[in-house]
Amino acid sequence: MGYNTKQQDAILSALKSSKGKHMTADEIYLKLIRQGKQVGKTTVYRHLEKLTADGTIRRYSSGDNSGACYQLADSHCNEHYHLKCSSCGKLIHVECDFLDELARHLMNDHSFELDKCKTVLYGKCEKCREEK
Amino acid sequence: MGYNTKQQDAILSALKSSKGKHMTADEIYLKLIRQGKQVGKTTVYRHLEKLTADGTIRRYSSGDNSGACYQLADSHCNEHYHLKCSSCGKLIHVECDFLDELARHLMNDHSFELDKCKTVLYGKCEKCREEK
DNA sequence: ATTGGTGCAAAGGTTTTGCAAAAGT
């Protein structure tokens, strides 16, 4: 069971080429269409579901209600923060090992296993702070 | 601006009566209907939006794609973490000044002003970790 | 009287499903 198809490869490639940054189903679909690859949106959704189920990729909600985001599970998402600006909506990826300290602290002092990938820290980015 | 209406009271009461547990917009709506209270789903959504905006309640994505969850914010939310267990859905309030260290670090090193109230750290609570 | 609140129906957006045709083995 399990055939090899162009669509499957294309969808996985799209996620791989986005180097750790998340993409919505629609963004993946549009990217493939722009590359001239023939895919249906339904197929994108079906593969994202499968890839999420078998752990190849991760799915998380984008915070607002504009749809789910996906990204490769083995990308470097465990090594950086996700900062989301409440004003402009920008998602900022920040590589920093302070996150590990936070995770360690939560585990040691609060018995809580932090999911670094799903956690998003909300606040205000530099640009938006300057504007006020 | 701001009238007192039965619907407003009813929606807030529903959330208060479910202390600690989150509810979806639909669950709130159904609860009120079953209580014989006259409300429209639109009204529920509109109040949830307002209450979220003014900080009375908090909005969470439920992880899967079954819609957003809401729950009463507690007044001391600026002084503690909010840990949300992805498995059982429990919201854990943790008083700890490590959060201030985190906020300071984000500001100093990443020019990002953390909103402690809006930020929720996702992961797995002690009980759910033990079950696996 | 004036202003804000309500709720139906309709629209918006994302995700899922039914099914016949196409593609992989």
Place this chain on the structure above:
DNA sequence: ACTTTTGCAAAACCTTTGCACCAAT
């Protein structure tokens, strides 16, 4: 040949919006 995958159209969701009516001040 046989089974899985595809993709269109349509449905199923959750949420927002337009608008006429109602309620609170």
